[in-house]
Amino acid sequence: MKLLTSVCLSVLRGLPAITGSIALATLLLSPHSAHAADVVTFSGAPQGEDKLNISAILTFLLFVLFTLGITVFAARRTNSTSDYLTASGKISGVQNGLALAGDFMSAAAILGSVSIAYAYGFDAVLLTVGPVVGIAMLLFLVVERLRNLGKYTFTDVLAFRLQQRPIRIVAATSTLIISLCYLTAQMVGAGALVEALFHIPYQYAVIVTGVLMILYVALGGMLATTWVQITKAVLLMVGTFVLFIGVLYAFDFDLNALIVASDDAFDAEKSVLSPGNFVSDPISAFSLSLAFIFGPAGLPHILMRFFTVPDASEARRSLLVTVLCVGIFGIMILIVGIGSIALLKQNPQFFSDGQMIGGTNMAAIHLSELIGGNVFLGFFSAVVFATILAVVSGLTLSAASAISHDLFVHAVRKGKATDKEELHVSRFASLSIGALAVLFGLLFEGQNVGALTTLVMTMAASANFPVLFLAMNWGGLTTRGAVAGCLTGLFFTLILIILGPLVWVAVFGFDTPVIPYSYPTLFTIPSAFVMAWLASITDKSPAAQQERQAYANQFLLSEIGLSKA
Amino acid sequence: MTEKEVLAQLNNKALSQLVKRKKTWGWGSALLLATAFAGMTILNILNATLAEPIGQSGSSITLGFISMICVALLAIVLTCIYTFKADEFSKQESTIREEVEK
Numbered sequence: 001m002k003l004l005t006s007v008c009l010s011v012l013r014g015l016p017a018i019t020g021s022i023a024l025a026t027l028l029l030s031p032h033s034a035h036a037a038d039v040v041t042f043s044g045a046p047q048g049e050d051k052l053n054i055s056a057i058l059t060f061l062l063f064v065l066f067t068l069g070i071t072v073f074a075a076r077r078t079n080s081t082s083d084y085l086t087a088s089g090k091i092s093g094v095q096n097g098l099a100l101a102g103d104f105m106s107a108a109a110i111l112g113s114v115s116i117a118y119a120y121g122f123d124a125v126l127l128t129v130g131p132v133v134g135i136a137m138l139l140f141l142v143v144e145r146l147r148n149l150g151k152y153t154f155t156d157v158l159a160f161r162l163q164q165r166p167i168r169i170v171a172a173t174s175t176l177i178i179s180l181c182y183l184t185a186q187m188v189g190a191g192a193l194v195e196a197l198f199h200i201p202y203q204y205a206v207i208v209t210g211v212l213m214i215l216y217v218a219l220g221g222m223l224a225t226t227w228v229q230i231t232k233a234v235l236l237m238v239g240t241f242v243l244f245i246g247v248l249y250a251f252d253f254d255l256n257a258l259i260v261a262s263d264d265a266f267d268a269e270k271s272v273l274s275p276g277n278f279v280s281d282p283i284s285a286f287s288l289s290l291a292f293i294f295g296p297a298g299l300p301h302i303l304m305r306f307f308t309v310p311d312a313s314e315a316r317r318s319l320l321v322t323v324l325c326v327g328i329f330g331i332m333i334l335i336v337g338i339g340s341i342a343l344l345k346q347n348p349q350f351f352s353d354g355q356m357i358g359g360t361n362m363a364a365i366h367l368s369e370l371i372g373g374n375v376f377l378g379f380f381s382a383v384v385f386a387t388i389l390a391v392v393s394g395l396t397l398s399a400a401s402a403i404s405h406d407l408f409v410h411a412v413r414k415g416k417a418t419d420k421e422e423l424h425v426s427r428f429a430s431l432s433i434g435a436l437a438v439l440f441g442l443l444f445e446g447q448n449v450g451a452l453t454t455l456v457m458t459m460a461a462s463a464n465f466p467v468l469f470l471a472m473n474w475g476g477l478t479t480r481g482a483v484a485g486c487l488t489g490l491f492f493t494l495i496l497i498i499l500g501p502l503v504w505v506a507v508f509g510f511d512t513p514v515i516p517y518s519y520p521t522l523f524t525i526p527s528a529f530v531m532a533w534l535a536s537i538t539d540k541s542p543a544a545q546q547e548r549q550a551y552a553n554q555f556l557l558s559e560i561g562l563s564k565a
Numbered sequence: 566m567t568e569k570e571v572l573a574q575l576n577n578k579a580l581s582q583l584v585k586r587k588k589t590w591g592w593g594s595a596l597l598l599a600t601a602f603a604g605m606t607i608l609n610i611l612n613a614t615l616a617e618p619i620g621q622s623g624s625s626i627t628l629g630f631i632s633m634i635c636v637a638l639l640a641i642v643l644t645c646i647y648t649f650k651a652d653e654f655s656k657q658e659s660t661i662r663e664e665v666e667k
Contacts, residue, residue, distance in 0.1 A: 125609075125633045129640075133602050136640040140595040140647060273627045276613025285613075289606050293599070313655055316648050323644040327637050334633075559584045560658050 055378025056198060063231070063386045067216065070227040074220035081422040084221035085152045085401050086307040091226055093314035097321025099226045100305050102233030103394055104131050104296070104326045107189060107387045108453060110240065110333060114364035116278055117337020118344070121266055123278030124337050126285075128330030130292025135326060138297050139319040145472045145558035147306045147315040152405045153398075154303040154464065158471050161550035163479040163543065164410050170486045172406035174463045175300040177490065178456055179399035180436065183392055185452040187441030190388040196358055197365070197381040202445055209389060210438035216393045217400070217430040222308055225393045232390040235383045237329060243364070243380070244332040246371030247339035258335070261342035272338060279519075287458075287519035294525065295457040298464030301398035340367045392437065400429035447507070454519060455497050462524035463489030470532055472558060475551030478536045478544040485532025492527050496520035580661050587654045594643045601639050605632045 082088045117124035150156035155171040194205035251258040266272040306315045350366045368380035404426035409417045467485045470477045499514035
């Protein structure tokens with residue numbers, strides 16, 4: 001309550017920061033381009049007739065005003081690197097849990113899952129249950145030791161008993177590649193989505209997203225990013241709950257009737273609850289499952305959040321909140337997705353020439369209009385945009401921490417930089433990463449960026465997770481092993497995805513892929529583990545001996561948190 | 566706290582037992598959940614290939630759907646149990662550490 005009051009006061013006092021939102025309002029209210037109008041109409045008007053959705057604009061402006069207020073408030077409390085990168089560990093477990101849930105409930109999670117449930121039925125389960133299992137695994141295997149050993153990034157854990165420079169350079173490279181790929185995919189998605197939802201040109205949409213993201217991160221650091229994420233998570237849960245209740249209400253709260261109706265509308269030859277419509281071969285099914293289970297434990301912006309809470313106990317509590325939120329969200333989304341088949345197919349206004357207007361990714365958006373009319377459509381669309389903004393902010397901060405903490409302080413200055421220098425580099429890195437994300441967003445306009453999202457999850461599961469897991473659980477890991485494991489996971493994933501259907505066929509246009517699998521995690525995770533093990537056991541250097549001996553100390557520190565004593 | 570003191574604590578029997586129990590809980594929960602998830606995935610792979618899918622006759626709510634709900638609930642329940650158990654271990658650890666430091 002105290003925070004909310006302060007935020008409101010900050011909004012009133014922080015007029016200069018709010019000019020950003022005025023600029024945004026000007027953009028939103030500007031005349032629409034013909035190109036944007038051709039994409040899709042969300043106002044219920046006939047296609048091609050362009051009309052502003054006041055509800056969407058108002059909800060989004062309120063969100064921007066509120067979050068910019070938070071940023072002004074956070075900026076006044078951000079005076080050190082610890083404040084900037086981890087909010088000095090002052091975020092509570094529940095707050096962090098909500099922010100983490102926000103990270104998992106991305107625009108891809110809501111639009112993508114409903115779209116896959118609409119198009120393929122039951123296979124959307126992998127997208128909704130997979131992350132819940134992944135978060136639980138994070139709790140059981142990683143989080144406590146990570147919290148006890150690290151300071152700002154997961155690389156701190158790797159470098160705890162291994163050589164600083166090579167480990168920091170490799171892990172920071174992996175973090176930067178993962179974050180930039182994810183950021184590019186999000187920016188392209190944001191541009192296309194905002195163009196369709198608010199009828200503003202793609203370029204403006206990308207720039208608006210980039211400017212807001214830079215403002216949140218560069219000024220407010222982790223505190224602002226966390227509160228933006230919490231606000232968005234709460235709004236998204238509310239929006240999804242309304243959608244869920246609306247769908248159930250349409251079938252008199254009878255789940256069986258919902259499934260029967262969707263089954264009838266789905267496909268004459270297939271059942272809506274039959275698996276194998278989206279992922280048909282066993283290797284891809286297992287690979288996708290592995291990516292969802294171990295991917296979260298390798299995503300730098302997720303791992304970074306555990307340093308924002310005071311101790312390991314709060315870190316565990318945050319994951320409990322996350323599992324509850326993401327679990328409930330996943331089940332709601334699955335029901336909404338399956339219900340959307342029966343509901344949308346009865347309404348021809350959402351289709352043009354037999355195809356859904358705006359593609360099946362817009363199923364959730366169309367459903368929001370069907371259930372709550374223009375007002376709810378506007379609210380839901382604005383929340384989806386807010387979702388993108390919150391996720392890109394977290395990604396930018398994790399990339400900035402890799403540059404300032406891992407590369408600048410430890411690799412370049414060998415640990416001899418002052419706190420002020422690190423803070424300045426962090427802010428500058430945030431600005432640069434934000435600018436780069438906008439540039440990539442503009443360059444990749446209209447490109448198929450689906451491969452980037454797969455690449456990110458697979459790379460996180462294959463490059464970061466095996467090395468992090470071995471560093472915490474196996475005393476035999478040496479610097480050579482960690483570097484070999486991380487690089488194998490990184491480049492093997494890159495090669496297999498380029499040679500697979502997602503790039504070789506969809507981007508390069510070849511008829512058949514060199515590798516038949518879109519999801520290569522089943523091969524890349526074991527390869528990274530084997531290479532790390534092999535390179536470690538063959539390392540007979542004196543430095544490797546010392547690293548092995550240091551494990552006993554690290555083990556105790558990681559298990560009972562004595563490093564904090 | 567010096568490294569020597571840390572290592573002395575490692576030799577404390579009660580503390581080592583506690584650390585072992587915590588590890589067993591973590592690994593046990595992870596294994597149980599991974600098995601359930603793998604089971605669900607195998608069931609779905611089989612159902613995608615078999616001419617007569619398992620548990621899909623008669624009812625609109627299939628075995629695959631029920632298994633999915635069960636895995637999600639299992640993940641939530643295990644997370645709750647592990648969180649409370651780990652908190653309990655942490656309290657015991659603090660007590661032992663205080664005794665050792667005395």
